[in-house]
Amino acid sequence: MIRRMFTCCLLAAALPVLAQQEDSLRIRAIADEILENGKAYESLRVLTKQVGARLAGSPGMYKAEAWGKKTLEQSGADKVWLQECMVPHWVRGGKDQAYASAPAKNMPLDILALGGSVGTGAKGVKAPVILINNFDELEQRKEEISGKIVFYNYKFNNKLVKTFLAYGDAGKYRGQGPSRAAKYGAVAVLVRSMSNAADNNPHTGGTNYNDSFPKIPAAALGLIDADRLASLIGANKNTSVFIKTMAKMLPDTVGHNVIGEWKGTEFPEQIITIGGHLDSWDPAEGAHDDGAGCVQSIEVLRALKAIGYRPKRTIRIVLFANEENGLRGGTKYAEEAKAKGEQHYFALESDAGGFTPRGFGFTVSADQLTKIRQWAPLFTPYGVHELNMGGGGADIGPLNRTFQTPLAGLQPDSQRYFDIHHARSDVFEAVNKRELELGAVNMAALIYLVDKYGL
Template identity: 70%
Template sequence: MRLKLFTLVLTILAFNVRAQNDDSLKIRAIADEILLHSTAYENLRVLTKQVGARLSGSPQTYKAETWGHKALDQAGADRVIEQPCLVPHWVRGGKDEAWIMAPGKKNQPLDILALGNSVGTGPKGIQAPVMLVNSFEELEQKKASVKGKIVFYNARFNDTYIKTFEAYRDAVGYRAAGPSQAAKYGAVAVLIRSMSHSADNNPHTGSTRYNDSFPKIPAAAMGLQDADRLAALLEKESLIVFLKTNGKMLSDTVAHNIIGEITGSEFPDQIITIGGHLDSWDPAEGAHDDGSGCVQSIEILRVLKAIGYKPKRTIRAVLFANEENGTRGGSKYAEEARDKKEKHIFALESDEGGFTPRGFGVTMTPELLNKLRSWLPLLAPYGISEINNGGGGSDIGPLYRELGTPLAGLQPDSQRYFDIHHARSDVFEAVNKRELELGAVSIAALIYLVDKYGL
């Protein structure tokens, strides 16, 4: 009896070793194909240089959709679907301007960008005293003095956080809710310190969300060097700032999620989603945010076809519409999946830039998390050192809320991401080809393992 049990254990161990060897070889083949023949970098060049900025509702939205459809076809998708959804249509409307008005001195310009979805000042602009606050708590303390002023939120990134997304989560509330909080007490406009810890002076835009209980007031982000300069001046004296923005919200319009899929050979009703968002803010080319996630997702379909791998489950690459100022594309994708009673077993998003891959953040049960962690030895040669609880992405989040789908998000090295996030510096030249491709390798390896073994 003991001999039979010992023999069974040895057989299981040998099977596991053989399976791991097979998986290691398959992942090596995936990596070699991507590192030698990837189309991701060239796809990104075309998207950024021939299409450019892709704010929802802009003419470039539809050029990007055409690009995405063609790229998915060329990657070997069995079919490409265009899934319509209504999206917000905000326009910047012209050049944003601001300067410090110092009596008897030359006006001192401030480098600014209006926040997405914000109202404009009107053609004459706004001229008002500026009130410096460093936190919402300080705003509450000074609320009796806010009326008629431009509130300047000088909330800094916490530079002690090693993972910079933690600093972003701490500070982003000033962009999202700051204008309405200030309007509550009678402010006429808001300036915010850009959501960044960069050393340059590029302003970083991003969406704001008005509370309909209060007036909608103009809001703009300021470059960090100018923010430091303005804060230092306000510590010494009262100042008046002139602000002119032109933003306005138009009626909702139609955009599309562009979906390419390879049909599963054994379980075609089980769907694995990978994706990034096709839209971007208007000051730059949206290379890291999120052109890189889009081209990596397309590359997964291409590499599986190129190495002759026939997935058991249906694999979809989704180029989501309208992540930046509404997440309407992700919501539509999940709603349709729910209504069609689709079985989504896993979804992975790449929306943290095309930098060197470090790990994955996941939202799933502890049992599934442990299963993914058991694959770390297979992923480690390609830069993945950790799989941690907490992660996914804005566009796949609705799948979890609607269907309970397990989620994952690629987590590249984050140290440079907020240097370029939503700023004019997010251009093709800021993306490193090798890092972009290694991210695609890591995603493809995890998708292969989920497809082979299920969740």
């Protein structure tokens, strides 16, 4: 009897080890499938080179939706459909132009109108320019603002190793800056690009007007030109700037989330969502932001099917509409889920570029994070070492707010992301095939573990 009890204890102690060995082999099979037979990189090439830019409401948006539907069908989804949502329709309207003028000197400036901004009209706007380093200085000098172009020269904080913190810190000048300047009579705004790049590419992105104040033209300025303009203003206080943009907002139009579903075998009512956003800003191809996240999400489905996995829960791949300038797709997805009484068990988003994976950030309970961290040794062979609290994504955020759905976001190495974010340099050639695939490997591994063991 004692011997039998001792043997049972040994078997019980060995079970977690045996399970981890089984999981390690299963994840190795996932990795081998993606690294040897992966489709993500080629899918991204088609999306970027044959579809290209795909801002909400543009012809590229509809081409991208057709690409997404076809690619999900080819990747093995049981069912694929388009979920309609109304999206904003902002157009750039042509090439943005600017130059600075001081006595005996004209200096061209590389700019991009901010998304959602109004244009100057065909004649453009020319006015004295005033350099403002931060909002505190704007308040201190508010009597000097009227009739001028405000140049916000707030620099990316290079001391912050986690570059998304620097982006969050600087982003308020793009989002709030135009209206805060308009409050004091500014006629236009230039914003130093939200980047720590070494080139001169301007980085666009959405701005948000406060309806209490006039809507004024707003544009992002390349970093080299931002430094040159600051030097010119420092040397000559009478510097003026000319800006011409033809941007305008058109009526909302119809867009779609593209959804592919794989039915679960044991708990089909419990839905695991995996996704990225299909839209991108217009100056480039949207390769890292967020073509990478879209193809990685599709690759999770394809690879798990390819190795013969049968999910317990229903897995949905969602290519979200309109993340960049409205979040209408993510909002619609959660609204319709609530209306249908769906159960959203877990959601994973990739929207931080296709760079080398470093970790995942989670919005979960403390107990759930403790359970997830028990899986850490299974990720380390594939480059992921951080499983931390705090993460998810803009498009899956509404699921958490609606259902308290646990969330996760893939966290790649971020040091190069803001070199290309919202800039003309976000092209297919900037994506490394191996890094992109490793991101998909880790995403698939996380989905496998969540589906198998639950949270």
